[in-house]
Amino acid sequence: MEYPADLSFLFMNPTRVVYGAGSSAEVAPELTGLGCRRALVVTDKVLAAKADIVGKITRALGPACAGVFSDVPADSGVHTVNAGAELGRAQGADSIVSVGGGSVIDTAKGIAILLTEGGSLLDYQGFQLLSRRQTPHISIPTTAGTGSEVTYFALVKDHENRRKIIFGDHHIIPDVAILDPNLTVGLPPLLTAATGLDAFSHGLEALTSAQREPMSDALGLHAIRLIRRFLPLAVKNGVDLAARGQTLIAAALAGAAFSNAQVGLLHAIAHVVGARHGVHHGTAIAIAMPHVVRYNNDVVADRHRLAAEAMGVDVRGMSDEAAGVRAAESMSAFVREVGLPGTFREVGVPREDLAACAELAMSDGAIVYNAKPVAAPSDVLRVLSAAWSGTT
Numbered sequence: 001m002e003y004p005a006d007l008s009f010l011f012m013n014p015t016r017v018v019y020g021a022g023s024s025a026e027v028a029p030e031l032t033g034l035g036c037r038r039a040l041v042v043t044d045k046v047l048a049a050k051a052d053i054v055g056k057i058t059r060a061l062g063p064a065c066a067g068v069f070s071d072v073p074a075d076s077g078v079h080t081v082n083a084g085a086e087l088g089r090a091q092g093a094d095s096i097v098s099v100g101g102g103s104v105i106d107t108a109k110g111i112a113i114l115l116t117e118g119g120s121l122l123d124y125q126g127f128q129l130l131s132r133r134q135t136p137h138i139s140i141p142t143t144a145g146t147g148s149e150v151t152y153f154a155l156v157k158d159h160e161n162r163r164k165i166i167f168g169d170h171h172i173i174p175d176v177a178i179l180d181p182n183l184t185v186g187l188p189p190l191l192t193a194a195t196g197l198d199a200f201s202h203g204l205e206a207l208t209s210a211q212r213e214p215m216s217d218a219l220g221l222h223a224i225r226l227i228r229r230f231l232p233l234a235v236k237n238g239v240d241l242a243a244r245g246q247t248l249i250a251a252a253l254a255g256a257a258f259s260n261a262q263v264g265l266l267h268a269i270a271h272v273v274g275a276r277h278g279v280h281h282g283t284a285i286a287i288a289m290p291h292v293v294r295y296n297n298d299v300v301a302d303r304h305r306l307a308a309e310a311m312g313v314d315v316r317g318m319s320d321e322a323a324g325v326r327a328a329e330s331m332s333a334f335v336r337e338v339g340l341p342g343t344f345r346e347v348g349v350p351r352e353d354l355a356a357c358a359e360l361a362m363s364d365g366a367i368v369y370n371a372k373p374v375a376a377p378s379d380v381l382r383v384l385s386a387a388w389s390g391t392t
Contacts (some may be wrong), residue, residue, distance in 0.1 A: 147255015
């Protein structure tokens with residue numbers, strides 16, 4: 001990869017990362033290292049019922065556990081954040097330990113804001129509106145997907161208006177991420193696949209983003225490489241600790257990559273389809289990804305070649321454009337290989353709503369950073385229509 005002589009960029013990755021099987025047992029010393037004494041554990045009901053996960057964390061915290069907030073749903077909303085912050089204040093929490101997937105970690109980021117700033121969560125939607133560090137936060141992911149454990153983004157749903165609200169601020173990046181592959185072993189195959197494709201897309205969009213830069217390129221490419229190799233193994237054999245660990249590392253790499261380089265049209269589409277039709281974010285990503293690659297290919301075909309090579313696809317002797325098409329084809333095959341649907345039609349998105357989804361995607365912040373400028377809703381509709389029918 002070549003970069004212009006006048007290149008300038010900012011790269012930030014302040015999260016302390018602790019990796020290893022069983023490393024979640026080190027949560028208490030990490031909390032002490034942050035100068036905190038009472039942590040609110042944020043999780044969901046399914047995980048809270050599993051003594052081998054949340055129970056281990058609360059026991060490891062001991063008297064430093066201020067309480068457990070386990071009411072986080074799969075598609076967390078503003079009201080959930082408010083309830084968690086209320087419990088945290090009542091229990092005198094000075095910190096947060098999130099245990100779960102992206103929805104849990106994003107909810108914890110929202111709670112961190114309200115514990116420090118007070119007021120309404122909606123007052124802080126947008127980018128870089130906070131002026132100080134928020135409540136200290138240790139994130140312990142149980143999925144290898146969103147990378148939220150190392151990013152400055154949080155997505156919280158406004159259920160009343162059927163939209164997802166984006167919070168982007170360097171003051172909400174978790175202080176510590178504990179990556180313990182043991183905690184991902186119980187993840188079902190389809191959820192393993194969907195979250196893994198989400199992480200893959202973070203590496204891909206960081207690589208092609210209008211704000212791409214060398215350090216995020218390196219992280220994104222290695223994330224793509226690891227996920228393509230190890231995700232099928234983790235889906236096939238959920239107790240393969242090596243495969244689980246490599247995908248967990250890849251998710252954090254990709255999270256750090258896109259937290260700096262940003263994402264694009266692919267995420268704008270997934271945000272809208274998920275909010276309007278309840279399609280799992282990773283599944284929506286997997287379905288739309290090959291079609292977004294085709295849309296962008298005339299602008300970043302050379303980058304798509306790199307992605308294809310990272311996937312192990314032989315593109316020697318091909319033009320960049322042909323290599324980019326091969327990358328899209330390989331991604332479609334990858335999606336099917338890990339058992340995910342290949343069209344929006346299969347997951348119940350009504351064709352008659354595609355135009356409305358296209359209109360809404362235009363106002364999603366991610367679209368600003370897409371590799372190829374998106375001029376009109378008709379451009380998005382073309383991609384959505386192809387992803388609905390599976391045509392190329």
